[in-house]
Amino acid sequence: MIAQVITYLRERPAMLKWLFIAYLGFALVFDFFADRSDAHFWGDQIIGFWAIFGLLGCLLMIVFCKGLSHVWLERDTDHYDK
Amino acid sequence: MTSSIFMHPAALFIVGALLLPLFRKFNAQKIWLVVVPLLAFIQIRYLPASFGTVEWMGFELQFGRVDQLTMVFLHVFTLMALIGSIFGLHVKESGQHAAAWLYVAGSLGTTLAGDYLTVFVFWELMAFASVFLIWYRKRTRSIEAGYRYLLVHVVGGLILMAGIFLRYQNVHDLSFNLIAPDTATLGDYLIMIGFMLNAAVPPIHAWLPDAYPEATVTGAVFMCAFTTKTAVYVLARGFAGYEVLAILGAIMTLYGVGYAVIENDARRILAYHIVSQVGYMVCGIGIGTHMALNGACAHAYAHILYKALLFMGVGCVLEMTGRSKLSELGGLYKYMPLSLVFTVIGGIAISGFPLTSGFVSKSMIITAAGADHQTIIMLMLSLAAVGTFLSVGIKLPYYIWFGPNDPGIKPKEAHWNMQVGMFMAAFMCIFLGVYPDYLYNMLPYAVEYNPYTSYHLAETFHLLGFTGLGFYVMVKYLKPHDVSNLDLDWFYRKGALVFMWVAKKPINAANEWVSNVYQNIGLRFTMATARALSWFDWEGIDWALDGSAKSVVKAGEQARQLQTGKLQHYIGAAAGLVFVVLIVVVLV
Structure with a gap:
């Protein structure tokens, strides 16, 4: 089962790439709202x-x-x- | 009080180890392997604050001293003994299990010891028991690495012993407590060096990446947990707040991770990475604030579990494929997916992903460094965290389970017991991340720290995400090659060759020349002198006294002729003598 999921993902490298870029974008946006008081x-x-x-x-x-x-x-x- | 030694958890493991062959004979080894560590894990909760105090040759030895600092280490050591024993259930050799348990006993004994002599005894037990975990691999390389490991640890033990002697001479007190930095003398620093050798602090760290990759699959799982973390405990107990430790610890984190980035053998990568991770703890101990010490203990607890998990994961691959070099592995996700999942859990935990144990423990030390205004140390630790995710979080699983290589092997998934062991460790990694108070409540000082703040989350998202981007950009450049890298063990490994050459060539030649001279001249002269002295003694002195020597010789000659050399005559004579004695006793 796990192997099938991984195979499914490996066959879609473009999707993984966009997910990763989306994550990086999210991390940057998140930083604007982080509490910097400490x-x-x-x-x-x-x-x-x-x-x-x-x-x-x-x-x-x-x-x-x-x-x-x-x-x-x-x-x-x-x-x-x- | 002596009898209370038997409730010592180390005694449990020692007796357990001695009885192992018996249980193997009755086919119950697997049950025993679970029962003993489980008993120990339960038993440590019921230890009194002080027990097993013994007077010995004027010294007061204390085998048991329990406080919060001891407890957190006891807890993780016994838990790890349980996980490691389950992981090794399939190993039939009782000897290997016994060595592992004696090693655990040494570690527990050191942790509980209240004086330096007891520390030393258990310290040496650890070294001598653990070397068998290397030798049981039974390859020439392992045997050689084992001897080097032993020699280095013997040297460390001697330095520790010298320090203990000097300390006793100075203060006449061997109780094992915090030594204030401003009162420390040469002896105390020698003790610290002895401890630092086991913590693998550069430049005396090379024994670790030399030996651990050569150990057996289960042996490495035990070794990665106990030696260095026991050293962390004794440093935290005796040397908290030494600035030199903060600096060396920060250097360690980068030194170890640097090698982890370039090494090829999976277990060597993990071994170097122990150096890096122990660096965080040593650094925390060196900073010495309550938060830093809490962080060091929490990180030791979390680290034991996820590093063991990683060693178990690559150990499974080694067990099933016989390979551990990244350049010879790849594409295993189809065949060993469960091992992949567990190893990745270990990898993300060590990298400090949110909801894993690394996130709640590592950040304590980094925050403590920041709160102590040690900005450079804090940045070094953060950089090491980047390297950690790069080398162990991504590179290691990527090249084993995915990667460009197709080695053409189709291994089976690991044995069930190995998976249970990995599951337990993986569960703890996530459990501690989700419920950090379980860990924080065990720590020596009250914790006023919440890892789940928005800023810490943002920082972690950035560090991990952009490290991943760096890997993605550089992945071709990171491709592993079948090489190993020089380290400081070069000095003693090449140094030993020079020593052997000197011993073989010049010293041997000189030895031969001297013995030739002695045979030709010295021996004849000695014989002649001896003959002359003998003549003088015999003829001169005996005559001058009373001739007694000659008469003794004569009497001896007569006695010799009485002795027939036959056993029955002697027995007969003895029986006759007994008879005479009896008659005398009865009649008189």
Whole structure:
């Protein structure tokens, strides 16, 4: 049953994409109505701050970590056995 | 008071472990595996505040000390022992279950201990029992990893012991309580380092991602729950409010998650991610406010359940397919959909989705950092939350159950007992998210925190949604390859090779040269000296005294001739002697 539902969804990638975009839009609109009286620092006052933080953080983390892995850390899985 | 030791939950697990082979013989191992942890889970509610105090060689050992801080850890440890034992029901080897239970006993014993000596004893029990959970995998790699694990933990134990000795010399008191940061001395810091090694605080963390991926399927489920979280407990008990812990904890969260983003082996990803998650707790302990300590305990509770759930999920895949590398997996949703659902529940809980346990626990620590005006630490923790959702929330399930690969395998769904174990953990993840007061009521301090505010919800919607967008954009770049990444274990793994080379080549050669010299010159000289001394002793000194040595030798020679060497003669002589003695006793 679960597998069938997932297969049904996987066959409709465009629908999933629009649902995801709709969710992101909802999250941004929701932020306008959030109660900011208990802010801890300047970022909490900016609408959409955590959206930018999440997107940039995610992209930078992928670029930085994957890059570091490629140029330095990456080894064969039997590196220590050699 | 000594008899009250037997109501110690650790005693229950130790006796339970010892009796396991017996129950296996009568085909009742599965029942016993459920009964004992269930008893322990019920029993901890009835523990008195203090029990099992023993005088030993002038030290007062306290095996049981129960307060709110102990209780929250006892609760989750015994619950986890129950879930883990159910998950492992299909494993027939009693030895593996016994090792797991002795390990649990070590963890419970440490949690309940009221003095450092008791802590140390149970601490070592944990290390020595858990290594068998690695060795039971029985592959060469696991055996090697087990030895490295053991060596690192022995070193950690020695540092802890040195700290305990120094502390005793300084304050003549071994009771295990909070050490105020301004009174801490070298000994106290050594104790802290010993604890930090088990909490996998970088740079002494590499044992964890080295060992856990090599453990057995059920072994890893136990290991991910107990060692690090026991360390979190002892740090919270002894070292709350140390700023160094707040900084190291924040670094940990990013260090662990960074490796989780780039690793390929699913269990190695999860292992690195333990480092990240324990970082939140260590950071909370370092901040040291009531809210931060509450957050650390709540996060330990929630983390044990969802991290175990994730280890169970990928453990099921490993059990059914024999594979755990993302580059060798893909498209399993058709064959193992239930494992997918449970793993995704673990994944969204660890990422802090609303209505899951991560949402109500992680945010406490982040809010506590914000309330303490530690903005940089707060942003580091938030960034680690982004990486968490990226690596464990999306990447891990995506490449195992969907993904671009088609490995062409059609595994069956996992055993029923594994699914029950996963169900229990998944239930708790959602239950705590829906009803956080169940968790908050257990915490050491009164909670004035409501996670379900509109701002926290908005923040979470953004962080998770836009991290998902980042993944969607970069998915091609994240494709896993069959590699592993260097970490700080390089120093001792390569260092050991250098040591072995030195031992083999220069030291061995020098040793041989010295022994040659000794054989040729030294030995002859020694023999000649010995002969000369012997002659002097025999002829010179004996003559000078009274010739007694020569007469002893003569008497010995005569006695030797009396001895025939036949057993019946000796028995006969002994019987005769007894007879003579009897006659003397009766007549006199």
